[in-house]
Amino acid sequence: MNKEFSAQLVPLAAPASAVRTGLRSIGVVLAGSALVAACAHLSLPLYFTPVPLSLAPFAVLLLGLALSPRLAAATLGAYLAEGALGLPVFAPSPLMAGGIAHLLGPTGGYLLAYPLAACLIAFLWRRSGRGFSAALLSAGAGNLAILACGALWLAALAHLPVRTAIDLTVLPFLPGDALKIAAAAAMAVSIERLRRQGR
Numbered sequence: 627m628n629k630e631f632s633a634q635l636v637p638l639a640a641p642a643s644a645v646r647t648g649l650r651s652i653g654v655v656l657a658g659s660a661l662v663a664a665c666a667h668l669s670l671p672l673y674f675t676p677v678p679l680s681l682a683p684f685a686v687l688l689l690g691l692a693l694s695p696r697l698a699a700a701t702l703g704a705y706l707a708e709g710a711l712g713l714p715v716f717a718p719s720p721l722m723a724g725g726i727a728h729l730l731g732p733t734g735g736y737l738l739a740y741p742l743a744a745c746l747i748a749f750l751w752r753r754s755g756r757g758f759s760a761a762l763l764s765a766g767a768g769n770l771a772i773l774a775c776g777a778l779w780l781a782a783l784a785h786l787p788v789r790t791a792i793d794l795t796v797l798p799f800l801p802g803d804a805l806k807i808a809a810a811a812a813m814a815v816s817i818e819r820l821r822r823q824g825r
Contacts, residue, residue: 651697658693658701659708661685662740663715671719675794676732676780680717683772684806686740687765690747691814698744706737735779735795736772743768756818761811769803 665681672679690698709715712725716737719728729737747768754760773796781791 651700654693654697655701655704658685658689658698659705659715661689662702662705663708663713666715666717669717672798675798676719677736677776677795677799678717678719678733679799679802681806682717682740683736683769683803684810686744686772687747687768687806687810688813690744690768691751691761691765691810692817693744693748695745695748695752698748699741702741702744705740709737732780732783733776734783736776738779739772739775742775743771746771751814756815758811758815761814762807765807765810765814769807773799773803 662682662685665685669678669680669682686702689701692698693701705715706729709724710726710729714724716724716728717733719731719733728734747764750764750767751761754764777788777791777795780786780795781788784791786794
């Protein structure tokens with residue numbers, strides 16, 4: 627192969643590589659949004675709050691720790707778009723219709739916080755030593771963002787005092803969220819070890 631022919635192949639290889647990267651990113655976004663949807667359907671309604679107990683936040687924490695900030699935000703943005711279009715990706719609830727109405731309902735604050743939380747987790751995690759403690763802190767910060775947005779949203783929507791909203795949307799979920807944070811952190815550290823071993 628002469629040098630002139632090799633030089634002609636270089637510009638052709640770059641677009642092909644970009645297409646592969648783009649397709650891989652689309653696949654990650656779709657798979658990640660499917661994971662959140664599956665976890666959202668693992669939910670339990672609670673009689674004292676309009677917010678169900680759900681595994682969706684766990685998926686958000688895990689994706690934030692596993693993906694880059696941009697890809698994490700895109701994945702959760704795609705999840706919200708799927709739900710807004712009427713796909714059955716949100717936690718089922720007899721109190722809320724699907725689609726946009728679900729996003730504007732009592733749990734809308736949690737849902738709309740997902741892309742921001744995932745991006746924040748990914749940002750913090752990638753600027754740390756990527757140990758278990760760093761994963762806990764990163765996931766904890768993202769989870770706090772989800773809870774804060776959920777409480778403020780419900781307070782505004784239902785015209786509740788912030789303290790009452792916190793009692794309904796934050797305090798009942800803290801023990802379970804601690805377990806979700808620890809599980810996501812442990813999985814993220816394991817994934818990071820596998821990545822390093824594969825290099």
